[in-house]
Amino acid sequence: MSKVYDESSVRVLKGLEPVKERPGMYTRTTDPTHICQEVIDNAADEALGGFAKRIEVTLHRDGSLTVADDGRGIPVGLHPEEQVPVVELVFTRLHAGGKFNKKDGGAYSFSGGLHGVGVSVTNALSTRLEVEVMREGQVHRLVFAGGDVVEPLQVTGTCGQRRSGTRVRVWPDARYFESPKVSMQELERLLRAKAVLLPGISVNLTVEKHDGTEEVRSWNYPQGLPGYLAELCAESELLVPIFSDARYCGKPGDSDTFAEGEGAAWAVAWTPEAGSGESYVNLIPTALGGTHEAGLRTGLFEALREFIDHHNLLPRGVKLQAEDVWSKVRYVLSAKVLDPQFQGQTKERLNSREALKLVASMVKTPFELWLNQHVDEGRKLAELAIAQAMNRLRSGKKVERRKSSGIAILPGKLTDCGSEDIERNELFLVEGDSAGGSAKLARDKEYQAILPLRGKVLNAFETPRDQLFANREIADIAASIGVDPHDLSEPASVLANLRYGKVIILSDADVDGSHIQVLLLTLFYRHFPQLIAAGHLYVAKPPLFRVDVAGQGKARPARKLYALDEDERDGMLARLRDEGVKAEAITVSRFKGLGEMNADQLKETTMATDTRRLYRVSIEDGAEAETLRLMGMLMGKGEAAGRREWMERHGNEVDVDI
Numbered sequence: 001m002s003k004v005y006d007e008s009s010v011r012v013l014k015g016l017e018p019v020k021e022r023p024g025m026y027t028r029t030t031d032p033t034h035i036c037q038e039v040i041d042n043a044a045d046e047a048l049g050g051f052a053k054r055i056e057v058t059l060h061r062d063g064s065l066t067v068a069d070d071g072r073g074i075p076v077g078l079h080p081e082e083q084v085p086v087v088e089l090v091f092t093r094l095h096a097g098g099k100f101n102k103k104d105g106g107a108y109s110f111s112g113g114l115h116g117v118g119v120s121v122t123n124a125l126s127t128r129l130e131v132e133v134m135r136e137g138q139v140h141r142l143v144f145a146g147g148d149v150v151e152p153l154q155v156t157g158t159c160g161q162r163r164s165g166t167r168v169r170v171w172p173d174a175r176y177f178e179s180p181k182v183s184m185q186e187l188e189r190l191l192r193a194k195a196v197l198l199p200g201i202s203v204n205l206t207v208e209k210h211d212g213t214e215e216v217r218s219w220n221y222p223q224g225l226p227g228y229l230a231e232l233c234a235e236s237e238l239l240v241p242i243f244s245d246a247r248y249c250g251k252p253g254d255s256d257t258f259a260e261g262e263g264a265a266w267a268v269a270w271t272p273e274a275g276s277g278e279s280y281v282n283l284i285p286t287a288l289g290g291t292h293e294a295g296l297r298t299g300l301f302e303a304l305r306e307f308i309d310h311h312n313l314l315p316r317g318v319k320l321q322a323e324d325v326w327s328k329v330r331y332v333l334s335a336k337v338l339d340p341q342f343q344g345q346t347k348e349r350l351n352s353r354e355a356l357k358l359v360a361s362m363v364k365t366p367f368e369l370w371l372n373q374h375v376d377e378g379r380k381l382a383e384l385a386i387a388q389a390m391n392r393l394r395s396g397k398k399v400e401r402r403k404s405s406g407i408a409i410l411p412g413k414l415t416d417c418g419s420e421d422i423e424r425n426e427l428f429l430v431e432g433d434s435a436g437g438s439a440k441l442a443r444d445k446e447y448q449a450i451l452p453l454r455g456k457v458l459n460a461f462e463t464p465r466d467q468l469f470a471n472r473e474i475a476d477i478a479a480s481i482g483v484d485p486h487d488l489s490e491p492a493s494v495l496a497n498l499r500y501g502k503v504i505i506l507s508d509a510d511v512d513g514s515h516i517q518v519l520l521l522t523l524f525y526r527h528f529p530q531l532i533a534a535g536h537l538y539v540a541k542p543p544l545f546r547v548d549v550a551g552q553g554k555a556r557p558a559r560k561l562y563a564l565d566e567d568e569r570d571g572m573l574a575r576l577r578d579e580g581v582k583a584e585a586i587t588v589s590r591f592k593g594l595g596e597m598n599a600d601q602l603k604e605t606t607m608a609t610d611t612r613r614l615y616r617v618s619i620e621d622g623a624e625a626e627t628l629r630l631m632g633m634l635m636g637k638g639e640a641a642g643r644r645e646w647m648e649r650h651g652n653e654v655d656v657d658i
Contacts, residue, residue: 004411005539009305009506012615015149016092016094016120016123016124016341018094019094019120019121019125019147020124020125021177023121023124023125023176024176026095026121027121027125028262029109029177029178030178030179031171031177031178031179031180031181032176032177032180032181032184033182033186033187033635034124034179034180035121035125035126035170035172036067036170036172036182036187037067037190038118038119038121038123038166039067039118039122039170040057040067040114040190040191040194041056041283041284042067042119042166042193043067043068043069043071043166043196043308044283045282045283046071047071047165047181047194047198047201048198048282048283048391050509051071051072051267052070052071052165052201052379053202054070054201054202055067055068055069055191055194055201055202055203055204056068056069056070056204056206057183057187057191057203057204057205057206058205058206058207058487059182059187059206059208060169060208061190061207061208061209061210062171063171063172063180063181063182063625064169064170064171064172065169065170065172065182066167066168066169066170067167067168067186067485068164068167068168069165069166070163070164071164071166071386072135072164073132073133073134073135073164073165073166074086074087074090074131074166075087076133076134076135076140076153079123085142085570086302087131087133087140087142087151087153088142088149088153090119090120090445091119091120091122091123091129091131091142092120092123092144092147092148092149092308093143094120094121098288098493100275103373103562105392109376111140112223118310119168119344120147120182122170123144123147124142124146124147124173125172125173125176125177126146126170126172126173127146127171127172127173127531127558128143128144128145128171129143129144129145129168129169129170130143130144130166130168130169131144131166131167132141132156132166132167132168132262132310132323133165133166133167133393134163134164134165135164136156136157136164136167137159137160137161138158138159139155139158139159140153140154140155140156140161141153141154141156142154142303146173148593153261158522159250159392163236163327180447183205187205187476188217189347190203190285191203191219192219193280193283193285194219194283196219196224196225196227196228196332196335197222197225197265197280197283198283199221199222199224200221202218203218203219203220204216204217204218204219205217205218205408219624220310220397221617223242224267225240225244225265225266225332225334225368226244226267228241228267228332228439229244229267229268229269229330229331229332230242230279232278232330232332233269233271235270235329236272236273236330237271237272238267238269238270238271239269239270239272239328239380239381239384239405240270240374240377240380240381241374241377241475242267242268242269243268243269243367243370244265244266244267244268245265245266245268245363245366245370245487246263246264246265246266247263247264247265247362247363247366248261248262248263248264248336248362249261249263250264251493254453257284257357257361257557258338258354258358258557259338259556259557261336261338261340262336262337262453263358263362264292264296264333264334264335264336264358264359264362264363265333265334265338265517266296266333266334266363267297267331267332268300268329268330268331269329269330270328270329270330270381270384271328273328274327274328275328275329275330275331277293277324277329277331277332277333278331278333279293279296279331279332279334279335279338280333280334280335281335281336281340281342281350281355281417282335282336283334283335284342284598285348286349286350287340287348287349288343288348289349289350289352289353290342290343290347290349290350290351290352290355290430291351291353291356291359291611292333292350292352292355292356292358292359292483292611293333293354293373294338294356294359294611295335295355295356295357295358295359295360295361295362295363296331296333296359296360296363297322297325297326297329298319298322298356298359298360298364298610299359299361299362299364299367300325300326300329300358300363300364300367301320301321301322301325301326301362302307302360303364303365303367303371304325304367304371304378304381304382304385305320305325306368307368307371307372307382308382308385309376310322311378311379311382313379313382313383313386314386315386315390318386318389318390318393319389319444319446320347320385320386320389321389321392321416321446322386323388323392324385324386324389324392325381325385325388327388327477328384328388329573333359335350335355335358335359336354337350337352337354337358338543339352339353339387340352341479341578353604353605353611355560355564356610356611366605391482392421393420410478410479411476412487413436413449413451413476414449414451414476415436415440415449415450415467415481417442417443417444417445417446417448417449418445418446418447419447421447421448422498422499422500422501423501424447424501425447425448425449425498425499425500425501425502426447426448426449426501426502426503426504426542427449427450427451427480427481427499427500427502427503427504428443428448428449428450428504428506429451429453429477429503429504429505429506429520430450430451430452430453430507430528430594431453431506431507431508431513431516431593431594432452432453432454432504432593432594432595433452433454435506435508435593435594435595436451436452437452437595438594438595438597438598438599438602439452439506439594439602439607441602442599442600442602442603442606442607443597443603444608445492448607449480449500451476451477451480452474453473453477453516454473455473456512456515456516456518456519457473457474457516457520457523458473458474458517458519458523459470459522459635460474460519460522460523460599461522461526461529461632461635462633462635465485465527474509477523480499480637481499481500481503481528481531482497482498482499482500483495483497483498483528483530483531485527486527486528486529486530487496487529488530488533490528490530492530492534495530495531495534495536498531498536499535501535502536502538503524503531503536503537503538503540503542504538504539504540504614505517505520505537505538506540506542507520507594508542508591508592508593508594508608508642509541509542509543509544509564509591509631510544510592510593513593517539518634518635521539521617522631522635524537524617525631526631532617532618532619533619535616535618536619537566537616538614538615538616539614539617540606540607540612540613540614541564541606541612541613541614541615542591542594542602542605542606543562543563543564543591543605543606544563544564544565544566544569544590544591545563545565545566545568545569545588545589545590545591546560546563546588546589546591547560547561547562547563547569547572547573547576547586547587547588548560548561548586548587548588548589549561549576549581549585549586550585550587552585553583562601562605564613569588573586573588581614589638594606633646634646654655
């Protein structure tokens, strides 16, 4: 290994090189199905916009795959700035595409493609890729190999003026994948879902056999989502008929909070078995769910809870939770979101906070109406949810709530929760009484408790255990969580009296808040290590900035966005500029602390389980010795010289916002 590290050691990856060097950052590398899906999704985006009526997919004998649509066809003229054919840009440049501009006049209002990354990744990870575009009476052809142009764009024929579309054939490069074959099961599921979610669109798959024959499969669901869900539930007993509907903003009586066209379509059934389902955002499958699924759960729960309250069906002492309604649900959900924020390029989970409110508001009113029109079925669902709640309460009472180490009285400033379910309960350690007041208003009283901490906690790294309780804040923390100070060598039974499944550090997003966070982490690392080992300690990440975007007509309602730090703020502002939002329509404000947030803001960004950012504290396997050394150097009273040396060595890595 070379010991030389100079200016020439730094390498800058250009073009599609980043994809080839680190393909796992851009796609799944188990097999090439996802890079083929990127091409199919582009065709589906044309259908979603109303420009295509047919999607044809062919899996060839040689392992390549062709996707053809009758959409508008990718533009073939020169880009006004880059002076390169647009179709070539789309396949060879990361972050080049027609889906950034979502305002009036943009090529796409709703699409699954967001980053301009998808098909360029497909091209980079293919030995060969052929593109054929029919547009404006001409047929154009362009060929790539390994992401590079090998046959420049040229006109190869003519077609009718009214004919248009795009045909892409992909030969995935087996070097980048564990298995070179496209997953037939996943491909069929993807195409079937497109047919379900795009009524009136013809979706066909042709599979070429090695014996020279072909097998053609077509999907058509005239009944849409309910027909598809009925097929999924064919072997299950339905407790009530399928509830399905679709609602989108812009219709009379719809909410003006969201952009025109945003909304959701869904089909929901209840079965005796455990629930499961499929969800999509702008036709993109979200295998890991996300905030749109949380919105469906919230809408169903709130409507059924109001039905139960109206008919006085809830027994005394029983409190319903969303999971009591959701646990037996089978569902298919398709959400349309103007600017969806996904987790990673594979887009398997939706993170957009606004999607929760959007889907919940779309679902709640129609489900309330359905329940009142089907009272007998509504009572069955109420009985099912109440039975689930009573089972949960019985199992929760098996865990006896105890006080820690003989302390009979909990701290007076602890605002406790009502639930007996230790695993679900959460304790927020909040910086200051002011923030504690906001947190009390923002919390869910059922399972979230608040303990305000006054000032900065004692640096307990070198404090003897028998002197810990001399500090009032530490004594209150120990009494609240129900655990005595201990060593890591002690058995896990030291957590037998634990009162909360999650202990969450909640401090300001500034430097002082980070200092308090480090002091608390030091306390738990040194004197409550089993909490960390068992995964009970968490850090909440409140935002440092709020970005207000003024409304721009019905298509662009006003928005409130939140950023954790300067980098996220700058990225957010860059995205808004790409969308064409004017600078004067953007206002950036900086939170001075948690106490400055109102309860709704604190709940949405930091405390609500579906929209907050929460990080579990853990120590990597094998890193215990290094962690102890580093903590000792940073927090030890006699380590000033080591700290100074460390700060001088790493000081240039700190970003300072002046």
